[in-house]
Amino acid sequence: MSLESYLDGFERRDWRTATDGTVRLAVIGLGWWTLDQAIPAITGAERCETTVAVSGSTEKADRVAAERATVEHGLTYDEFHEGVASDAYDAVYVCSPNALHLPYVETAAELGKAVLCEKPIEASVERAREMVEVCADADVPLAVAYRMQTEPAIRRARELVRAGAIGDPVHAIGTNSQTMVDLAESPNQWRLNPDLAGPGATVTDIGIYPLNTTRFLLDADPVAVQGVMRSEHDAFADVPDEHAAFTTTFSDGTYLACTASQNAQSSTSLRLVGTEGELYVEPAYHMETELRVTRGGTSVALDTPGVNQMTELFDYFADRVLSGAEIGPDGEHGVIDMRAIEAIYEAASSGRTVELD
Template identity: 65%
Template sequence: MTETPTAGLESLLDGYAYRAWRTADEDAGPVRFALIGLGWWTTDQVLPALEDAALSEATVLVSGSAEKAERIAADWESVERAVTYDEFHAGEAADAYDAIYVCTPNAYHLEYAETAADLGKAVLCEKPMEATVERAARMVEACEDADVPLMVGYRMQTDPLVRHARELIRAGAIGEPVHALGNNSQTLLDIIPNPDQWRLDPDLTGYGTSVMDLGIYPLNTTRFLLDADPVRARAAMDSRHEAFDEVPDERSAFTVTLDDGTLLTATASQNAHGATSLRIVGTDGELLFEPAFHMETALRIRRGDDEVTVEPDQANQMTELFDYFADRLLADADVGADGRHGLLDIEAIRAVHEAAETGSAVDVGR
């Protein structure tokens, strides 16, 4: 970690701990995962992250194409089986994994979680957990009824620097939190140059695209940092590019009132210069993450005339996410971002979209 401190704030860096959440026995594991959905995120980010993991490994790959699953599986030593979606639902290879990771389009998450619950397998589901509140609630109920753990993949919550910032806020480093300011934007059509992709299809993505996929980061990370939950939303949205004709939020801005009185104001766009930041302003100082959400973080803390910048050696956020979840399973401990936590985000996103549509404030979970 490199740091640029000024007098008075150096002590805030004391206690920075990598993997302070570790509770499982040192020799426990690994937890074996079936990875469901072999898009670019799984192949480019998740599989390499699991290769470096200490408590988890990929043993089964699941895809709509048997040929694709087998081709990708051949490149990874830990992978034992490659099966199709239909074979997964039929219970094939169930003895080769302990938990599933779901990374399909949003509107397909539920069916895989339900099958995993029926098989007694733990579920790690990408965010957002589903396309609608109703389907997310069904996922929670399925996992609770089967008594299997369900966690939503909020990788910011397991990033060591974010967790340290949470402890600083709890310790009063910036005084009483007053408001949060966040942004998350990217040029989706440069990343995936196809206007017919699923993130622009409301039947697959859900209420929209920018808030569902990007705005959820400042929303959930603020919730985590402040131990606070959303209660009311206001918002404005617009779509101008022809590729965004079917979704309302090519551009979006929203304000969420949290139950501790803090106000979060955030912007998100799938068609803007890639930029990420999250600022938490308190009565005595502020914390700023910039960059914030695109797989790397840096933190600046300011109080009065003093300032310190922390640029840690970057932890792989996906490795941290999988190993945290595996640790919870191995220790038989409660997971942090469980299904009901994720469901509240979907309720908040629905409220954000309704607020933009009506021009009025909307209560979350009404």
């Protein structure tokens, strides 16, 4: 079969329902990502808007409320936990440090609000499982904000894998690197603080992208991992993984080899090789994504829509909340990633292969 026969009929938002309405969001944690990426993305979305801003700083919360047209209330964390202005929002977007996700999700669940939680779901498997239980007990939707899963190029790649365009997947190679050293002196650089970030700075924060994206493409889960890591720069003295490499065996037999660094030239890519072809994504995870597919002697760069990945994510989340349709990636999905992440750090520390339960 020719490559061209696989390339017809792609729908950018295949998840969309016919449901109308608007989901009002409380954004929790007003760091640079929320202010520079999330809130502008929500502004561009069709099905949601930001109506409440929650911060540890009264001044910052009030300033954001004054500067953003749709934001009706600026709240402190304590006011959020007390239920102040809870009638002004339908769902929450949690973008606090990893180890602080759980308390905000607990309060949101008590208030009956749907939850979109940034990745990783929490700082440990134990706390991640507790979050899932809290939301299940309250019967509120819980989604983890893996923006790559709503990126059109990645969804197209998944369709091609399912259609057999590259044959049977054999192995994948992923890389994700950037530099945070220039930010290391900032008091807000919580990713270098294990009490807030979890077991490390690199695998937890950016190594998760090739790991989770490969999971999504394969529709398979990790069953065993190996890892090596090191930290040399003074800024990374409290974490083991300034630089990291790890391998993952998936439940379908596919192998993934990854490198990741928080102190290297920005580089993002993912190559998935099968028995009859390959998919190559570069750039991959830094808000821009391009896809090339090769089969036999033919290689094609796919013209998938260039989108704001966060806008796609928020519209997907709002669509699911409004329609009541099954939501994913859900909390259980996030727990599996957290288990794999912990296993990678264990493997690097012990020098052995760690199998996942």
